[in-house]
Amino acid sequence: MPLPPGRTRTTEAALSMTPSLADRLDDLLPQTQCGQCGFDGCRPYAEAMARGEADVDRCPPGGDAGARRLANLLGRPPLPYDRARGVHKPPQVALIVEADCIGCTKCIHACPVDAIIGGSRHMHVVVDPLCTGCELCVPACPVDCIVLAPAT
Numbered sequence: 001m002p003l004p005p006g007r008t009r010t011t012e013a014a015l016s017m018t019p020s021l022a023d024r025l026d027d028l029l030p031q032t033q034c035g036q037c038g039f040d041g042c043r044p045y046a047e048a049m050a051r052g053e054a055d056v057d058r059c060p061p062g063g064d065a066g067a068r069r070l071a072n073l074l075g076r077p078p079l080p081y082d083r084a085r086g087v088h089k090p091p092q093v094a095l096i097v098e099a100d101c102i103g104c105t106k107c108i109h110a111c112p113v114d115a116i117i118g119g120s121r122h123m124h125v126v127v128d129p130l131c132t133g134c135e136l137c138v139p140a141c142p143v144d145c146i147v148l149a150p151a152t
């Protein structure tokens with residue numbers, strides 16, 4: 001494909017490697033993929049902010065400090081995060097109470113980052129380093145055998 005006037009292949013390559021505004025906003029988000037912002041994960045929220053369609057106060061996991069960083073990047077006045085969307089918590093991970101797990105696989109389907117492993121009718125486990133503590137697996141479990149613990 002021909003290059004635009006005044007562009008060389010070197011400038012095109014440099015431009016393609018420059019992080020977009022959405023990239024830089026996404027880098028400031030906690031990446032729990034919890035959906036409390038009302039978007040289907042951190043990246044869609046970052047893209048909405050970059051388009052000017054969402055404010056900086058929608059992410060409880062990021063808390064007030066996160067909202068301030070987003071506002072700084074966008075050159076907007078700082079805002080506290082919206083408490084109606086959830087509560088800012090210290091880092092946490094999910095644990096499955098093995099003795100109670102019936103192996104229904106519902107938690108696997110609820111986890112946005114594939115941090116749960118296990119087969120049908122077999123006990124399931126959470127892979128700690130992958131778990132973001134988003135809590136989405138907790139309401140999915142029909143026997144309430146998933147608990148959250150502080151991340152170490």
Ligand code: SF4
Nearest residue numbers: 034035037041042059
């Ligand atoms: S609320 Fe924050 S951490 Fe959760 S998905 Fe939205 S941007 Fe990501």
Ligand code: SF4
Nearest residue numbers: 111131132134135137
């Ligand atoms: S295991 Fe549970 S808390 Fe951890 S990332 Fe998956 S859904 Fe979220």
Ligand code: SF4
Nearest residue numbers: 101102104105107141
């Ligand atoms: S949803 Fe609960 S019972 Fe079902 S596999 Fe996951 S932890 Fe086990």
